[in-house]
Amino acid sequence: MIIYNKLWLNNKTVVDHLKADPIAGHITKEEFTKIRAAYPVGFYIPGLLVSAGLFILTCIIAMVAIGLLSLMTAATHIIESPGWPIFLGVICYVILELLTKDKHYFHSGVDNALLYYSAGLLGGGLLWIISKSNITTGDNLLSAIVICLLCIYLTLRFADVVTAAVAAVSAFASVYFFWAMMGTIGLATMPFVMMIAAAAMYYTFNKLNHLYYINCISIIKILSLITLYAAGNYYVVNSLNNILNHLDDSHIYVPYGFIFWIWTMLLPVAYVVLGLKKKNTMLLRTGLILAGASVVTFRNYYHLLPIEVMLTLSGLILLAASYITIKRLKTPLNGITFAPPEQAGTPESLNLEGLIIGQAASHLAPAAPGPSSPFGGGSGGGSGSSDSF
């Protein structure tokens, strides 16, 4: 099923696995060189920057080529039918297959761009057909299933993270649309059904340990964790309830609301605790981010403190808590340590932190001529500004 040379894939896992060891001094450099020679990987795998450059250029080429073809055939009105994007998508896909086989590209930017183009064109064309055929009920479900199947195929073939993520999301959407067709009972039980679906998805993919698809499995697991949380998040449930019952946003009551509050508050904590216990970075980080989401959710309903007091207090608490934790973890505790992980290419090497601080602090306008924001209040959005990287 997978398009790549399986021997090389196996060799790649071995080499990737050992990458950090010569730097950390566990094995000698000569040994690593010998192993690399014995386990050759013939793929073209450029670095992150090269891939980004190739990705941008391939996108430009594909865009211009599609424009050119559409322009040349504009007189025949063929572009006005859903067959046209599907035709273009098939061309993209064929080029993708040929290039990947011939040049041994492995997520090198060129193949990523072609993959997303063909997925987008094929998916768009199929959705167009569905919307044109005037199905009254279940067209959402059908669309979600079609996209899901398309992305599952592409993921199995190219082991791509983005298509895997889209497949997972559309799978959840299919469950949602399917259950929504059950009528009122379906809508009332929706959060629980989504929770079950997400939990089942996580459980299934947690068992899988397929080497070729390891990154795809990770992204699906992360999305399942997020869906599991979102399904019971009070804000999500409340908005959904309002939309489905045609209420406006002022309604903040949800039947059995306390269940969802407990869910919103405790699930991130459970993720963090489990992550620490099982030494699972993914669970830990997802839990930390979702804890932030929970705080925002809570604040959306209960304004216990004015925003500035909350910011200051939470900043103080965060600083104190992390300081104490760092102090205590100086000597490893229960196998948890503060020492930096032994990995090649940590974020520090990219100099990102400095750039992020620069980005966050660039609005700190000292004594800017203008009374509107005279001091550094602007940096309050510091956490959000890192999104731009």
Added chain:
Amino acid sequence: MEPDIYSKLHTEGYLSDASFEKIRQKQSNHLFSVHWELKTLLSLGVMLLSGGLGILVYKNIDTIGHQVILAFIALICIGCFTYCFKNKLPFSRAKVKAPNTGFDYILLLGSISMVTFIGYLQYQYTVFGLNYGLATFIPMLFLFYIAYYFDHLGILSMAIAALALWMGISITPKTLLAYGTFNSRDIILTYVLFGAMLLAAAYLTKRFDIKKHFKFSYHHYGVHVTFIALLAGYFEFYNEALSVLWIVILLALAAYILWDAYQEKSFYFILLAILYSYFALACLLTRMLFATMREDSIYFLFMCFIGSAIGLIFLLININKNLKRDDHLQ
């Protein structure tokens, strides 16, 4: 499956007994690192605290009194710097590591509150009068001094931003694109000057070996600012005969960046130089074709784009290969 790989390699003879023993030891006391998580929480704490204090001061200005606020901010600032001066490692022209993890964050908090303090003084008491230049110049000097003295890349970025502010512009790629204040010729010229200063600073940093690792920050901001400003200049003077001069300067700059990037073996800057100059040439080509062929040019133009972009892809792949080969020779 982890031990499998190692034992397999061991039996195949690729791993010596000593290395295998080391790996086994590593695996038996494998530790789970929460380094990045805690560091992120620390930065988040600093950001929240400084942001919250900023708003707190802003909202309560009438009730708590300016002196109290100033004293409070000054206290934080002095506290942070006292700590930093006490715990710092001796100054060196090379990279100096922070003595402990909290150090960088305390320094950051101190610097932000220092900037807030000066800004507040100026806003409330107009200490520098209407001389806004001076009011931005002094924090900038402080920030550069702190960045070099304590060796902090984040504060260097803040200092560069302050320099831009002093010159009357605001940088970082996001603000450059978001606010897009390229409508006046003075601003464009200031941008070009500012970018050239940064590039010069990058060159000098390396040439005289003062904090060599700062070069990347200078170069990064310098390259983006100068290229974008030159392109803006080209479009601003679009209808004048001199507009081509901007492109010529841009290409000359790209040649310099390329030369420098090859010496540093930095693919990032090679990529930037190539992409920016490609964009400039594409603009020039479009203009020339439209001038000569009018509407018919569009097909030809599209084909040109496709062909040149494919060519560029091969070029990038080749450059990357060559850079890597050089790496292996070392």
